[in-house]
Amino acid sequence: MQHTNQDSHHQEHAHHEPGFWAKYIFSTDHKVIGIQYAITSLIFLFIGFSLIMAMRWQLAYPGKPIPIIGGLLQQALGDAAAGGVMSPDLYNAFGAMHGTIMVFLGIVPLAFAAFGNFVVPLQIGAVDMAFPRINMASYQSFVVGGVIMMVSFFIPGGAAQAGWTSYSPLATIIPTQGQTFWIIGMVFLITSSLLGAVNFIVTIIQMRAPGMNWMRMPFFVWAQFVTAFLLLLAFPPLEAAALMQLMDKVADTSFFLPTGLVISGQVLPISGGGSPLLWQHLFWFLGHPEVYVLILPAMGIVCEVITNNSRKPIWGYKSLVYSSLAIGFLSFIVWAHHMYLTGMGTKISTFFQTTTMIISIPSVIILTCFFISLWGGSIRFNTPMLFCLAFLPMFGIGGLTGLPLGFNYSDIFLHDTYYVIAHFHYIVAPGTIFALFAGIYYWYPKATGRHMSEFWGKVHFWLSLLCMNLIFQPMFVQGMAGLNRRLYDGGATYAGSGEGIIGIPQFFIDLNKMISHAAWLLAIVQIPFIINFFWSIRNGRKVASDNPWDATTLEWQTPTPPPHGNFIEVPNVYRGPYEYSVPGHKADFTPQNEPEPGTHKTAKPSPK
Amino acid sequence: MEIPYTVKPRPDTGLYNAKLGIWLFLASEVMLFGALFSAYILLRVGAAEGTWPKGLLNVPLGTINTLVLITSSITVVMAWVSLKMNQFGKFRVYQAITLLCALGFLGIKSYEYKDKFTHYQIVKSDGTYVDGHMVEKTADHVILDGIEAKQLSEINSPEHGKHPEHKHITVPTSEIKKIGNYGPAHNTYMAIYFTLTGLHALHVIGGALVIAFLWGPGAKMWKTEPERFTNRIEVSGLFWHFVDLVWIFLFPVLYLL
Amino acid sequence: MSDQHTHHDVSKHVRGYLIIFAALLVGTVLTVWASYIHFGAKDSNTWNIVVALIIASTKAFLVAGYFMHLISEKKLIYSILAFTGFFVVGLMYLTIWSMEPANIVHFK
Numbered sequence: 001m002q003h004t005n006q007d008s009h010h011q012e013h014a015h016h017e018p019g020f021w022a023k024y025i026f027s028t029d030h031k032v033i034g035i036q037y038a039i040t041s042l043i044f045l046f047i048g049f050s051l052i053m054a055m056r057w058q059l060a061y062p063g064k065p066i067p068i069i070g071g072l073l074q075q076a077l078g079d080a081a082a083g084g085v086m087s088p089d090l091y092n093a094f095g096a097m098h099g100t101i102m103v104f105l106g107i108v109p110l111a112f113a114a115f116g117n118f119v120v121p122l123q124i125g126a127v128d129m130a131f132p133r134i135n136m137a138s139y140q141s142f143v144v145g146g147v148i149m150m151v152s153f154f155i156p157g158g159a160a161q162a163g164w165t166s167y168s169p170l171a172t173i174i175p176t177q178g179q180t181f182w183i184i185g186m187v188f189l190i191t192s193s194l195l196g197a198v199n200f201i202v203t204i205i206q207m208r209a210p211g212m213n214w215m216r217m218p219f220f221v222w223a224q225f226v227t228a229f230l231l232l233l234a235f236p237p238l239e240a241a242a243l244m245q246l247m248d249k250v251a252d253t254s255f256f257l258p259t260g261l262v263i264s265g266q267v268l269p270i271s272g273g274g275s276p277l278l279w280q281h282l283f284w285f286l287g288h289p290e291v292y293v294l295i296l297p298a299m300g301i302v303c304e305v306i307t308n309n310s311r312k313p314i315w316g317y318k319s320l321v322y323s324s325l326a327i328g329f330l331s332f333i334v335w336a337h338h339m340y341l342t343g344m345g346t347k348i349s350t351f352f353q354t355t356t357m358i359i360s361i362p363s364v365i366i367l368t369c370f371f372i373s374l375w376g377g378s379i380r381f382n383t384p385m386l387f388c389l390a391f392l393p394m395f396g397i398g399g400l401t402g403l404p405l406g407f408n409y410s411d412i413f414l415h416d417t418y419y420v421i422a423h424f425h426y427i428v429a430p431g432t433i434f435a436l437f438a439g440i441y442y443w444y445p446k447a448t449g450r451h452m453s454e455f456w457g458k459v460h461f462w463l464s465l466l467c468m469n470l471i472f473q474p475m476f477v478q479g480m481a482g483l484n485r486r487l488y489d490g491g492a493t494y495a496g497s498g499e500g501i502i503g504i505p506q507f508f509i510d511l512n513k514m515i516s517h518a519a520w521l522l523a524i525v526q527i528p529f530i531i532n533f534f535w536s537i538r539n540g541r542k543v544a545s546d547n548p549w550d551a552t553t554l555e556w557q558t559p560t561p562p563p564h565g566n567f568i569e570v571p572n573v574y575r576g577p578y579e580y581s582v583p584g585h586k587a588d589f590t591p592q593n594e595p596e597p598g599t600h601k602t603a604k605p606s607p608k
Numbered sequence: 609m610e611i612p613y614t615v616k617p618r619p620d621t622g623l624y625n626a627k628l629g630i631w632l633f634l635a636s637e638v639m640l641f642g643a644l645f646s647a648y649i650l651l652r653v654g655a656a657e658g659t660w661p662k663g664l665l666n667v668p669l670g671t672i673n674t675l676v677l678i679t680s681s682i683t684v685v686m687a688w689v690s691l692k693m694n695q696f697g698k699f700r701v702y703q704a705i706t707l708l709c710a711l712g713f714l715g716i717k718s719y720e721y722k723d724k725f726t727h728y729q730i731v732k733s734d735g736t737y738v739d740g741h742m743v744e745k746t747a748d749h750v751i752l753d754g755i756e757a758k759q760l761s762e763i764n765s766p767e768h769g770k771h772p773e774h775k776h777i778t779v780p781t782s783e784i785k786k787i788g789n790y791g792p793a794h795n796t797y798m799a800i801y802f803t804l805t806g807l808h809a810l811h812v813i814g815g816a817l818v819i820a821f822l823w824g825p826g827a828k829m830w831k832t833e834p835e836r837f838t839n840r841i842e843v844s845g846l847f848w849h850f851v852d853l854v855w856i857f858l859f860p861v862l863y864l865l
Numbered sequence: 866m867s868d869q870h871t872h873h874d875v876s877k878h879v880r881g882y883l884i885i886f887a888a889l890l891v892g893t894v895l896t897v898w899a900s901y902i903h904f905g906a907k908d909s910n911t912w913n914i915v916v917a918l919i920i921a922s923t924k925a926f927l928v929a930g931y932f933m934h935l936i937s938e939k940k941l942i943y944s945i946l947a948f949t950g951f952f953v954v955g956l957m958y959l960t961i962w963s964m965e966p967a968n969i970v971h972f973k
Contacts, residue, residue, distance in 0.1 A: 127609050127610070127611065127612070128609065128611060130611060130613075130625045130629065131625070131626075131629060132611070134629075194633070194636055197632075197636075198629050198632045198633055198636075199629075201628075201632055202625050202628050202629045202632065205621060205628060205941070206612075206613050206618050206621065206623070206625050206628060207611075207612065207613075229948075232632060232635065232636050233635065233636060233639050233948070233949060233952055234639075235636070235639075236636045236637070236639035236640035236642075236643060237639055237640070237642070237643035237956060239640055240640050240641075240643035240644045240647070241643065243644075243803060243807065244644075244647060244799075244803060247792055247799060247802075247803055251791070251792040251793060251799075251802070252792070252793035253792045253793055253796070253798075253799035253802075253803075254793075254795075254796060254799065255647065255651070255796065255799055255800075255803075259656070270793070271793060271794060271795045271796065271799075273651065273654070273655055273656070273659065273795060273796040274651070274796060275650055275651070275654055275964065277963070277964060278647055278650055278651075278960070278964075281956075281959075281960045281963065282643055282646075282647075282960075285643070285956055329948075332952045332955060333955055333959070336959065336963060339963075344963040344964075345963065348959070348962055348963045351959075564609060565609040621939060621941055622939045622941075623939055623941065623942070628941070628942075631942050631945060631946070632945060635945055635946060635948075635949040638946075638949050638950075638953060639949065639952065639953060639956075642953035642956060642957065643956060645957070646956055646957045646960050646961070649957065649961060650960065650961060650964055653961065653964070654964065667897060667900075671893060671894075671897050674893045675890065675893060678886065678889045678890060678893065679886075681886075681889075681928060681932055682882060682883070682885075682886040682932075684932075685882050685932050686879070686882065689875050689876075689878065689879055689882070692875040693875055693876060845932075845933075846933055849928055849929070849932045849933045850933075852928055852932075853925050853928050853929060856921050856924045856925050856928065857921050857925065859893075859896075859921075860896055860900070860917040860918070860920070860921050861917075861921075864896065864897065864900035864917055865900070865910070865913065865914055865917055
C-alpha cells in the first residue's frame with residue numbers, strides 16, 4: 001500500500017516487522033492463515049492415512065502382529081495393541097478416526113480453508129479477508145478441535161469407535177469416553193467452519209475489486225462461495241445432533257435411544273422414547289452437503305489449472321456457475337439416500353432417489369465442460385495439469401459408480417459393502433486429493449517464489465495414479481461379491497465356496513493382500529512429494545516472473561510472494577477470468593486487469 | 609492496510625461487512641435451532657400416549673421471563689437510536705437496563721432449573737406413582753410434597769383447572785422401585801426442555817458478554833470512530849433480538865402447549 | 866437503514882418502536898390467555914397449537930421486521946434468509962415425513 005504520509009508509513013513499516021509469533025502463529029494475514037491451514041491439514045491427512053495403513057495390515061493378515069509399528073502401538077496404546085496385534089476395539093477406533101480425520105481435519109481444511117484463504121482474496125482483488133481476526137480465530141478453533149481428537153487416542157478406552165458417522169445408539173452405549181471427546185472436538189471444528197464460511201461469503205460479496213462483477217469471478221471463487229454456503233447451513237444441524245448426543249452421553253437423556261433398548265440381554269435403565277433415525281437424519285443433513293464441500297473446491301482448482309494449461313477459455317463458464325449453484329441447492333434435499341435400509345418407507349425413498357438422480361445432472365455438466373475445454377487446446381503437460389487430467393476420469397468413475405447406490409433397489413445389495421468404499425474413495429482420493437495436489441503444485445510458486453521439482457512431481461503423479469487404482473478398483477469387485485465393509489478380519493470368517501447363502505470365495509478375500517500392498521506403496525510414493533514440498537521452499541527453481549504460468553487471473557498480478565495487503569494498487573478488472581489466446585492480442589493470455597488494447601490504462605471500468 | 613466497507617456500506621450491496629456477517633451467522637443459528645425444533649416435534653409426535661407432560665413448567669415465571677426479554681429488546685433498539693442521535697449518556701442507561709434484564713432472565717431461569725432438580729418422581733413396587741418435591745430423604749424412607757397417581761397420564765396431563773391437592777407423602781425405601789428427579793434424564797420432554805433452554809441461556813450469556821464489553825471497555829471507540837461503534841451496537845443488537853426471537857417460540861412450545 | 870437517516874428521522878422511528886413494544890407485551894398476554902381456552906374438537910389440541918403458533922409468528926415478525934429492520938433491509942439479506950427458511954422447512958418436513966409410522970412398511 002502506498003503511503004504519502006511519512007509518519008504513517010513509518011508506523012506501518014514498524015507494524016510490518018512483527019516477531020516470529022505474531023508473524024507465523026498469531027497472524028491475521030489471509031495468506032499466512034492459508035499456509036497454516038495447508039500444512040496442518042497435510043499433517044492430518046498423513047495421520048489419517050497412517051491409521052488406514054495399520055488397518056490394512058489387519059485386513060490382509062488378520063491377527064498377526066503388525067510389523068515395524070506394532071511394538072510402538074503397544075507402547076503408546078497399551079492393551080489395545082497387545083503383542084503388536086490390532087484388537088477389535090482399536091480397529092474400530094482407527095476406522096472411525098480415519099474417516100473423521102480425513103474428512104473434517106484433512107480434506108475440508110485443505111480444500112476449503114487453505115486454498116480458499118490463500119487464493120480467494122487474491123483472485124477477487126481484495127486486500128485481505130473481510131474479518132481478519134475472525135479468520136485467525138477460525139484457524140485456532142480448528143487446531144483445538146484437532147488436538148482434542150488426537151488426545152482421544154490416548155485416554156483410557158481409546159478414541160471414538162462408532163465410525164465417522166457416529167450412529168446412535170451404538171455411539172452412545174459404548175462405555176468409553178472416546179465419543180465424548182469426538183463430540184467436543186467436532187463442536188470446535190464446526191465453530192471453525194462456521195467462522196470461516198461467514199468470512200468467505202462476506203469477503204466474496206463485499207470485497208471484490210472494482211469491475212470484478214459476478215460473471216467475471218474465476219470459477220474457483222464461485223466454487224468456494226457455494227461451498228461456504230453449504231458449510232454455513234448444513235453444519236448447524238450436526239451441531240444440534242452432537243449436542244443431543246452429548247446429552248445422551250453425559251446427562252443420561254434418551255434423544256436417540258428407543259424405549260426398551262436391550263444391551264447384552266439387559267434392558268438399559270433409561271427413560272427411552274428417543275429415535276435412532278433422528279440422528280441419521282441430522283447427521284446426513286450435514287453429511288451429504290459435506291460431499292460437495294469436498295468436491296466443489298476441487299472442481300474449482302481443476303477449472304483454473306485446465307484453462308491455464310490448455311491455453312483457451314473454459315468451455316461453458318455460465319454452465320459451470322449455474323451447475324455449481326444447482327448442486328449447492330440440491331445437495332440439501334438428497335441426504336436420505338444414505339438411509340435406504342433404515343425402513344423409512346418406500347414413498348420417501350422414492351423422493352430421495354429422484355432428487356439424487358437430478359443432482360447427478362449438474363455434476364455431469366461440470367465434468368463435460370472440463371472435457372470439452374481440452375478440445376483443440378495446446379495442452380502443457382506439467383505436473384498440476386497431469387493431476388487435473390487424471391481427476392477427470394477418476395472423478396468420472398467415482399460419480400458413475402454412485403448411480404447404482406442412488407437407486408433404491410441396487411443399493412439394498414451394495415449397501416455397506418466394499419463397493420461403497422471404492423465409490424466414494426474414487427471421488428475423494430484420486431478425485432479431490434489429486435485436484436488438491438494440482439493446486440499445491442500450481443500455486444506453490446506464488447506462495448514461495450519458487451517452483452517445485454517437475455521431475456519428482458511427475459514421479460509422484462504417475463505412481464500415485466497407479467497405486468490409487470490398484471487400491472480401489474479391486475474393491476468394486478469385492479463389493480459386488482458381497483464383501484461387507486465392516487469386517488475386522490477382512491471377511492476371513494465368511495470364506496466359503498460362494499454356493500450357499502453365506503460364503504465369499506477365497507479369491508475376493510485374497511484381494512485384500514493386493515490392496516494392502518498397494519496402499520503401503522502409495523505411502524512410499526508420497527515421500528518424493530513430502531521432500532519436494534519442503535526442499536523446494538529454499539532450493540526450488542526461482543520463478544522467472546510474478547506470473548510464471550502466464551495466467552489471466554488476479555492472483556498472478558501481484559508481487560511474489562504477495563506482501564501484506566496483496567496488491568501494489570487496487571486492481572481494476574476489465575474482463576472475464578479466462579481470456580486465453582484472444583485473437584488480435586499480443587500474448588496468448590490477457591490478464592483480467594489489463595485494459596482493452598488502445599484504451600488508456602486509467603480508463604474507468606464499469607462501476608459494478 | 610484498511611479493510612474496505614467496515615464503516616460505510618458498499619454501494620452495490622448497500623451493506624457494511626459486519627451486518628452481512630451477522631445475518632449469515634443468524635442464518636446458521638436458524639438452522640441450529642431449526643434442527644432442535646425438528647427434534648422436538650419428532651419426539652413429541654413419537655411419544656407414547658400420556659407420556660408427554662403438559663403444564664409441568666411454571667407459566668407465570670415463563671411469562672415474566674418473556675416480558676423481561678421483550679423489554680431488553682426495546683432497550684437495545686433505544687440504545688442504538690440514542691447513538692444515532694448522538695446521545696451517548698442515554699445509550700449507557702439503556703444498555704445498563706438491557707444487561708439487568710439479561711441477569712434477571714438468567715436468575716429466573718436458574719430458579720426454574722433448581723425447581724426441576726428438586727422435583728422427584730417415584731415408581732412404587734406396586735406400579736403406582738408418587739410425584740412431588742423432595743422434603744426429606746433418609747435411609748429408610750423418602751418424603752415428597754406432592755400427589756399420588758395410579759397412571760402416568762394423571763400426572764402428565766391433569767384435567768384443565770383441576771390440579772390435585774399437594775400433601776406430604778411418605779414412601780418407605782423398600783417400596784421404591786425407581787426414583788429420579790425431573791432432570792434431563794427423566795423423559796424426552798425434560799431432555800429437549802433442558803437442551804433447548806440451556807442452549808438459549810448460553811446465547812443469552814454470550815450476547816450479554818458482548819453487550820457488556822461494548823458498554824464498558826469497548827465504548828472507548830465512540831470517541832475515535834463513532835460510526836463504527838454505532839455499527840457494532842447495531843450488530844450486537846441484531847444478535848440480541850434473535851435470542852429474543854428464539855424465546856418467543858420456546859415459551860409457547862415448552863410452557864403452554 | 867443505517868446511514869441515510871438524520872437525527873430527525875430516527876426520532877420519528879422511536880414512536881414506532883414503542884408501539885411494537887406494546888404490541889409484543891399484548892401478544893405475550895394473549896398467548897398465555899389463549900392457552901387456557903380450548904379451541905376446536907374436544908380431545909384434540911390441534912387448534913390450540915395453531916393459535917399459539919400464529920401468535921408467536923406474529924410476534925416474531927414484529928421483532929424481526931421492526932427491531933431488526935428486516936422490513937427495510939436489502940435484497941441480499943432477503944435471499945439469504947429465504948434459502949435458509951427453505952432448508953429448515955425441508956429438514957423438518959422430510960424428517961417428519963420419514964418417521965410417520967404409516968410409512969414404515971415393516972409393521973404392516
